[in-house]
Amino acid sequence: MSIASVAAQQSSAAAASQSSTTGSAALSSLSSNFGDFLNLLMTQLRNQDPSSPLDANSFTNELVQFSSVEQQINTNTSLTQLIQLTQATQVEQSSAILGKQVEVQSPQMSLQNGTGSIVYNTPAAEPISITVTNASGAQVASAALTSTAGSNSWTWNGKDGNGVTQPDGAYTVAVNAVSNGGATSAVPFYVIGTATSVTTQNNSVQLQMGAVSVPFSAVQSVGN
Secondary structure (H helix, E strand, O other), X not given: OOHHHHHHHHHHHXXXXXXXXXXXXXXXXXXXXXXXXXXXXXXXXXXXXXXXXXXXXXXXXXXXXHHHHHHHHHHHHHHHHHHHHXXXXXXXXXXXXXXXXXXXXXXXXXXXXXXXXXXXXXXXXXXXXXXXXXXXXXXXXXXXXXOOOEEEEEEEOOEOOOOOEOOOEEEXXXXXXXXXXXXXXEOOEEEEEEOOEEEEEOOEEEEEEOOEEEEHHHEEEEOO
16 A cells, blocks of 8 residues: 555544544644654655665655645644734734623623613514523513614613512523514614623634623624
8 A cells, every 4th residue: 555545544534533623633633644644654665675666756746745734734833823813913902892882793681780781673663572581591571662663772671570680691682573463573683781801712702791702793883
């Protein structure tokens, strides 16, 4: 079996076993395979038949393959470093919004200091139903109102239907338009809260609003 075939088999096996690993683990596996490939090449050279030495073209092709793997390792390493530097810069720049009011796209509303707010748009005045559920899935608040054409807002005072104040945290919100026949349809909305921190998670910059964490790309606007 040629060393190229062995290399291909090792690459396939590594790809199958590493399909759920992180990028750093994949890079480590690639680097390890490159070392294995090189060891195989040296072993092949030491044990080749003197009367039938390795074909020059085959030898050159194998060197080209190894060179490609090495270049890929270097490229992946450089990209990883670039991503880390970019994320660090994004976190530094994003820290300027801490303490400010932000509008984000999220199904969860952050109850902060006993208050949570959302904004939504409707093409015309129509009946709207809003429900708020806690982490256990229990409904803790609801509202039935009539929207106006265009932009609308709704603020929850943090109290349930019995007037009991709920703890600050993340609550799931649903906004629905209600037809005359009682049928409902979801209305897109945005959540408003105060930015409390900016972090990097899973190779992305995350904005924290109290107990709610969203990708920084979900930010729609920043207020004062």
